[in-house]
Structure formats: structure tokens, C-alpha cells
Amino acid sequence: MLLEIKNLYVKYGNVEALHGININVDKGEIVTILGANGAGKSTTLMAVSGLVKASMGEIIFSGTPLHKISADKIVKLGISQSPEGRRVFGILTVLENLKLGAFTSSDNKKIKKNLDWIFELFPRLKERSEQLAGTLSGGEQQMLAIGRALMANPKILLLDEPSLGLAPILVKAIFETVREINKSGLTVVLVEQNAKAALKLAHRGYVMEVGNIVLEDTAQALLANPDVQNAYLGGTK
Structure with missing residues (x-):
């Protein structure tokens, strides 16, 4: 088990x-967390990242209790988050934003290797490497937010609402890239309101309602679940 969230209260x-709540993530999986606004999805990711503290419960990553250590040390352990709303540094260039993501590393060769990989994943970022991040489109900023998170060389990538505000063609492109990232061996936890796209991408899923996990199953089973279809997929076909 790579990540275990046990009886977590925030x-x-x-x-x-x-x-x-209880959530488990195995190495190499894409696990999605679904739910309406206010369900607790983003809070869950922020607790894993150390940005909010647990009032009770445990978060264990590769045997290390995350709930006892600071956010910067959590990044160094191998957990990186691409936040909701992208939160790129608009007055810095694309390249400067990406290099900030590598703040935990002093290995210039590894930084260069990660940068080359990100430019391969997102050619648009390479084209705009000297452009100010604040002048990018929404889709480009989302690419940058994911790329910046990847620069920390994580073992697990936390993605918070990557499709938010994007046109369907861009959502498809972002999700295809997430699939490629996962194929490289990186574990992904995806928080997403676009339930259909998320379940088509993920291996397993959890459904949250007002701070509780109400369903847990394979992504395929959740796609076929009438309750999930009615609540998140526009009803049964």
C-alpha cells in the first residue's frame, strides 16, 4: 500500500x-475521488499534502506518518499537488514556474531530465517557456500547474480539479496526458467533478458526500452504478 488514509477527521x-474517512491507494494506480462541491474532496488532498492538519486519524505514505510532518517535508518524501485553480505565478515565466517546482532538488541533471520530460508531455510549455504564466490560456496554465508538480519528481501526484473551466477538447488532452504520466509508473490521485471523464481514466474510485465516503469500487463498477449515474452522470442511459 503506497498511501493509507485511516479514520481521518479534519x-x-x-x-x-x-x-x-478511509482511502487506500496502491502503487501505480489512478484513484479518483468524486463528489459535489463541499463534499470534502479538496480537503482530503490538502490533508495529504500537509496544508491542513488532521484533528484525528492517520495518513501513512510508504510507512511514514504524514500527519506528523510539515508540508515541505511531505514534498521531499515524494508527494506533489497540482492545486485547484492552477495557482501559477503569473508574473514569472513558464520556465521560472517549472524551476520553482524543483525547489527540493539540488541535482541539476535530474532537474534537466524532468524538464525535458515535461516539455515532451506538454510541447506547448516549451514553445512558451519564456512567456509570463499570467498571459497563458486556462488550458496552458493547467498544463503548467501539472508540470510544476511533476518537477518535484514525485512518487504520487495529487490532481485537484484539472478539468475545471476547460473546453472539452482540452479536458480530453489533459486526461490523455495524465494517462501517459501514470503509464510512466507514477501513482495519481485525482479529485474531479467531471465524473465520467475521471472514471474512464481511473482504476478505482471513491464517492464523497458531506465529508463521508459513501461508495468505493472499481471505476468500471462505479460507471455502471445507477446511483452514481443519477447523481453524477446525468442519469441512466
């Missing part, structure tokens, strides 16, 4: 956002 002040 609070924002007096408001409990996660009510004792």
Missing part, C-alpha cells in the same frame, strides 16, 4: 469537514 474551526 476541522475548520468548529466545522468538521471530514468525518473519519
Whole structure:
């Protein structure tokens, strides 16, 4: 087991956002977490990244308890997140944004190798490497956010709403690239409201409602589940 979330509770002040959830991720999987706005999907990823702290429960990554260490050390262990809303540094160039993603590494050869790989995955970023990130289109900024996360050379990539605000053709392109990233051996946890696209990409999935896991199954089984179809896929065909 690469990542284990055990009985995780998270609070924002007096408001409990996660009510004792359990999620497991095996090495090499794409696992998607589905749910409506406010279900707790992003909170789950932020807890794994150390950006919010657990009030109870455990997060274990390759035997190491993440809930006891700082966010920067979590990145160094091999967990990298591409956040919802992209959050690129608009006044920096594409190349500068990507190099910031490698802040944990001092190995210039490895940094160069990762950069070449990202430019291979996203040729558009190479074309715009000297362009200010704030002038990129939404799709290009999403590519940059994923590329920046990959520069940390992670073992597991956390993707938070990568399709948000993008045209369908760009969503397809981004998801195809995520599949290629996974084929290279990288484990992916995908938070996504585009349930159909996410389930077609993933191996397994979890469905969240108001801070609870209400369903867990293979992606194929969730696609065929009438409750999932009615709630997230526009009804049964």
C-alpha cells in the first residue's frame, strides 16, 4: 500500500469537514475521488499534502506518518499537488514556474531530465517557456500547474480539479496526458467533478458526500452504478 488514509477527521474551526474517512491507494494506480462541491474532496488532498492538519486519524505514505510532518517535508518524501485553480505565478515565466517546482532538488541533471520530460508531455510549455504564466490560456496554465508538480519528481501526484473551466477538447488532452504520466509508473490521485471523464481514466474510485465516503469500487463498477449515474452522470442511459 503506497498511501493509507485511516479514520481521518479534519476541522475548520468548529466545522468538521471530514468525518473519519478511509482511502487506500496502491502503487501505480489512478484513484479518483468524486463528489459535489463541499463534499470534502479538496480537503482530503490538502490533508495529504500537509496544508491542513488532521484533528484525528492517520495518513501513512510508504510507512511514514504524514500527519506528523510539515508540508515541505511531505514534498521531499515524494508527494506533489497540482492545486485547484492552477495557482501559477503569473508574473514569472513558464520556465521560472517549472524551476520553482524543483525547489527540493539540488541535482541539476535530474532537474534537466524532468524538464525535458515535461516539455515532451506538454510541447506547448516549451514553445512558451519564456512567456509570463499570467498571459497563458486556462488550458496552458493547467498544463503548467501539472508540470510544476511533476518537477518535484514525485512518487504520487495529487490532481485537484484539472478539468475545471476547460473546453472539452482540452479536458480530453489533459486526461490523455495524465494517462501517459501514470503509464510512466507514477501513482495519481485525482479529485474531479467531471465524473465520467475521471472514471474512464481511473482504476478505482471513491464517492464523497458531506465529508463521508459513501461508495468505493472499481471505476468500471462505479460507471455502471445507477446511483452514481443519477447523481453524477446525468442519469441512466
